[in-house]
Structures are given as structure tokens and as C-alpha cells.
Amino acid sequence: MDIKVNVREAQGDIYVVELTGEIDVYTSPKVKDAITELIDQGHYNLVIDLEKVRYIDSTGLGVLIGGLKRVREHGGTVNLVCTNPQIKKIFDITGLVKIFGIFDDEDAAMKALV
Amino acid sequence: MPEHGRGVVELRIPSKAEWVAVARLAIAAVANRLDFSIEEIEDVKLAVAEACTNCIQHATGGDQIEITCETEKSSLTVHVKDYGVGTQPEEIQSRRVSEPREGGLGVFLIRSLMDEVQYDVHPELGTNLVMRKKVSA
Numbered sequence: 346m347d348i349k350v351n352v353r354e355a356q357g358d359i360y361v362v363e364l365t366g367e368i369d370v371y372t373s374p375k376v377k378d379a380i381t382e383l384i385d386q387g388h389y390n391l392v393i394d395l396e397k398v399r400y401i402d403s404t405g406l407g408v409l410i411g412g413l414k415r416v417r418e419h420g421g422t423v424n425l426v427c428t429n430p431q432i433k434k435i436f437d438i439t440g441l442v443k444i445f446g447i448f449d450d451e452d453a454a455m456k457a458l459v
Numbered sequence: 460m461p462e463h464g465r466g467v468v469e470l471r472i473p474s475k476a477e478w479v480a481v482a483r484l485a486i487a488a489v490a491n492r493l494d495f496s497i498e499e500i501e502d503v504k505l506a507v508a509e510a511c512t513n514c515i516q517h518a519t520g521g522d523q524i525e526i527t528c529e530t531e532k533s534s535l536t537v538h539v540k541d542y543g544v545g546t547q548p549e550e551i552q553s554r555r556v557s558e559p560r561e562g563g564l565g566v567f568l569i570r571s572l573m574d575e576v577q578y579d580v581h582p583e584l585g586t587n588l589v590m591r592k593k594v595s596a
Contacts, residue, residue: 369483369512370476370512371476403565439571
């Protein structure tokens with residue numbers, strides 16, 4: 346089991362982080378490193394694409410929350426792309442739907458940032 | 460699918476992050492023996508994984524996690540036990556996100572996803588978590 350992280354620049358200094366696989370206590374450090382590197386480089390508007398993520402646990406949620414808190418300090422934000430019902434349920438029961446913008450596709454997530 | 464009866468499955472994994480996925484797969488296989496929906500199986504998987512993650516992150520000194528699954532016709536009871544020291548009762552308090560922070564959601568998720576949850580915390584001996592999921596009607 347592993348997580349694949351693909352980072353690419355989109356329009357207007359928005360960076361997209363595409364994740365593929367499962368995010369848990371073992372794999373979440375790799376996701377955290379990718380997000381931290383982007384923020385350290387001065388990129389504060391991020392779209393994190395969870396469409397190919399099959400599973401996320403509290404450590405994965407923690408990485409996303411940490412990233413959001415850091416970019417907000419610089420006036421940025423993190424929008425998520427997610428349609429997986431089970432993963433959306435986790436965001437719902439933890440109340441994170443009120444903190445993250447969660448969109449059905451990448452275009453919508455980026456438009457909300459522009 | 461054969462008639463579901465009472466059964467006990469025991470699993471012991473190293474208390475290391477890379478082994479949590481094994482516990483997750485095993486519990487899904489056990490839960491699949493009952494008439495759980497796919498969503499309920501995912502709930503059990505996540506709850507057991509969160510319990511193992513708590514053992515790894517909060518307990519020190521224990522090198523194994525014991526997972527015992529007891530199947531009944533209409534429910535699954537899972538015991539997750541570690542022998543690490545250092546876990547404090549306040550660490551298993553559930554909380555909801557009001558001010559977002561990076562840790563502490565695991566216990567909240569366990570309590571949200573399972574029907575019954577009971578912690579037996581001994582800072583000197585380890586922690587035993589017992590959680591139960593009923594098959595929905």
C-alpha cells in the first residue's frame with residue numbers, strides 16, 4: 346500500500362496536488378511533505394484532489410488541516426476535490442465540511458480560488 | 460453465503476505504522492462475513508485502524524497490538540489492546556472539530572462510527588478498547 350503524490354502548477358499560481366491511494370498513519374507523512382514543500386516555496390492557494398483516494402484516516406485529515414492553517418496565515422486557502430461518499434462522510438461527521446471547500450471537480454475547486 | 464455464526468478471530472500486529480493496513484484488510488474480511496453493508500464495513504475498517512493508530516501514537520514501550528474480533532449473527536465486537544504505557548484517560552476523550560487542529564480526531568471517529576465503545580485505560584499496563592458494530596436492519 347502506498348500513496349502517489351503528483352504536484353502540478355495550474356492557472357494563476359494555484360497548485361494542484363493529486364493524490365492516489367490510501368492516506369493513513371504510514372503514508373500521510375509523504376502527503377505532508379508535499380504540501381509543506383509547496384507552502385515553503387510560497388504557494389498558498391492549493392487544490393488537493395482526493396478523487397483517486399480510496400481511504401483516509403484521522404492522520405490524513407490532520408495533514409489537510411495543518412496545510413489549511415498554514416496557508417490561511419498567508420491569506421491563502423485549500424480547496425478539496427472529492428466525490429467519494431465514504432470520504433465525504435468522514436469530512437461530514439468531523440465537521441470539516443465547514444472548514445474546507447469541497448468540490449465535485451477540479452475546475453470548480455479552482456474557480457472558487459480565483 | 461453460509462449461515463453466520465459465532466466466531467473468534469485473533470490478530471497480533473507489530474505496533475508500527477506500516478502494519479495498520481494489514482489490520483484494516485483483516486477486519487474488512489471478518490466484517491464481510493456478516494451482513495454488513497459496504498458502508499458499515501468501511502466504518503469498522505476505519506474505527507479499527509484509528510484504534511491501532513492511537514496505540515502506535517500514544518503508547519510507548521509496547522511492541523505489539525492485539526486485535527480480537529468476535530462475530531455474532533448480527534454484530535461484530537472488536538477488542539484492540541496494547542501493552543504500552545503512557546496513555547492517559549484524557550487522551551481518549553472524544554471531541555468535535557470546532558477549532559481545527561491537526562490531531563485528536565481518531566477517538567471522535569471511533570465513537571461516531573461504532574455503536575458501542577468502551578475504553579479501559581491503565582497508564583501503567585496498557586489500553587484495552589472494546590467496540591461493537593451492529594448489523595443494520
